[in-house]
Amino acid sequence: MSDGQADQAIQFKGIEQRKPNFKLGPITLDIPKGFITAIVGPNGSGKSTLFRMVLDLEKPQEGTVHVLDHRIGSGDDAPVKQRIGYLPEESLLHDDKIKAFEKARFNSYWYRNWDVNRYQELLLGLQVNDNLPLGKMSKGMRRKCEFALALAHAPDLLLLDEPSSGLDPLAWKAMIEMLHRYMEHGDRTILMTSHIVEEVKRLADYIVFMAQGRVLGVYEKDELFSSWFTFFISGEGLSAQTASTMPGQCGVESIGGHSFRITTSKALQADQWCVAEGITIISKQALELDEIMSTLLQQDGISKRVHEARGNSR
Numbered sequence: 377m378s379d380g381q382a383d384q385a386i387q388f389k390g391i392e393q394r395k396p397n398f399k400l401g402p403i404t405l406d407i408p409k410g411f412i413t414a415i416v417g418p419n420g421s422g423k424s425t426l427f428r429m430v431l432d433l434e435k436p437q438e439g440t441v442h443v444l445d446h447r448i449g450s451g452d453d454a455p456v457k458q459r460i461g462y463l464p465e466e467s468l469l470h471d472d473k474i475k476a477f478e479k480a481r482f483n484s485y486w487y488r489n490w491d492v493n494r495y496q497e498l499l500l501g502l503q504v505n506d507n508l509p510l511g512k513m514s515k516g517m518r519r520k521c522e523f524a525l526a527l528a529h530a531p532d533l534l535l536l537d538e539p540s541s542g543l544d545p546l547a548w549k550a551m552i553e554m555l556h557r558y559m560e561h562g563d564r565t566i567l568m569t570s571h572i573v574e575e576v577k578r579l580a581d582y583i584v585f586m587a588q589g590r591v592l593g594v595y596e597k598d599e600l601f602s603s604w605f606t607f608f609i610s611g612e613g614l615s616a617q618t619a620s621t622m623p624g625q626c627g628v629e630s631i632g633g634h635s636f637r638i639t640t641s642k643a644l645q646a647d648q649w650c651v652a653e654g655i656t657i658i659s660k661q662a663l664e665l666d667e668i669m670s671t672l673l674q675q676d677g678i679s680k681r682v683h684e685a686r687g688n689s690r
Contacts, residue, residue, distance in 0.1 A: 391439035461531035472511025
């Protein structure tokens with residue numbers, strides 16, 4: 377990702393927030409313009425908190441948040457909020473009694489770029505009847521309606537918190553296609569969270585891993601999935617000590633004799649290493665997103681324990 381502010385849709389700079397049972401940060405993270413970035417991680421990682429900071433619904437105790445070249449909370453945020461669409465993970469209870477078309481009418485007063493034709497087109501594509509109170513809709517129907525409401529003013533920045541929650545497979549496919557069309561404009565940005573591996577693989581350009589209020593890593597999606605592999609290797613006299621020197625090694629497990637199962641984050645270099653060392657690659661397998669997340673969490677836990685041990689030895 378580029379370091380230039382003009383190339384970033386969102387910049388989190390040294391943000392921290394401390395609560396009785398949770399600490400967020402410090403986090404410095406850039407979300408590039410014109411791309412889809414997915415934040416993945418366990419529940420309670422701080423993903424939704426970042427979204428609320430973008431909207432100034434929560435404030436960091438330290439650091440700053442810049443959105444579309446505007447520092448949030450530094451003055452009038454209304455112009456930049458006009459350019460943001462937001463789909464929260466949980467529906468708003470105070471909207472339960474109003475009908476969907478009434479919510480749309482309210483949005484049309486707030487968003488200068490509200491496009492009623494676009495809104496109706498989205499409803500049609502998602503097969504939604506907006507003449508029902510939002511609170512009377514099924515979870516999936518309400519999710520589709522709120523998705524249309526978030527997208528109808530063609531925002532420059534779209535925040536999607538678990539967008540497919542409650543959607544059936546057909547609705548999920550329609551949403552994916554709509555988001556691809558939305559991004560065809562070229563300079564729009566999506567920041568999303570999702571627990572659905574296939575959703576991240578279908579949509580994201582960049583993936584941010586978070587856990588316990590911290591960023592564990594930021595990766596370009598194609599590079600991530602082409603780099604993280606499990607290797608099954610064997611070699612005459614091959615030891616665990618030698619196997620552990622494989623480039624990008626994230627875990628070594630003996631599978632009997634002189635054979636090992638190794639997880640690596642540098643598949644290409646690991647291939648070359650095996651050739652140079654005269655080691656036979658029995659097979660190799662690409663890691664799925666949840667497996668990469670699990671490995672990063674394990675590495676992070678080991679790193680923290682080492683750091684704490686060094687601190688205690690001083």
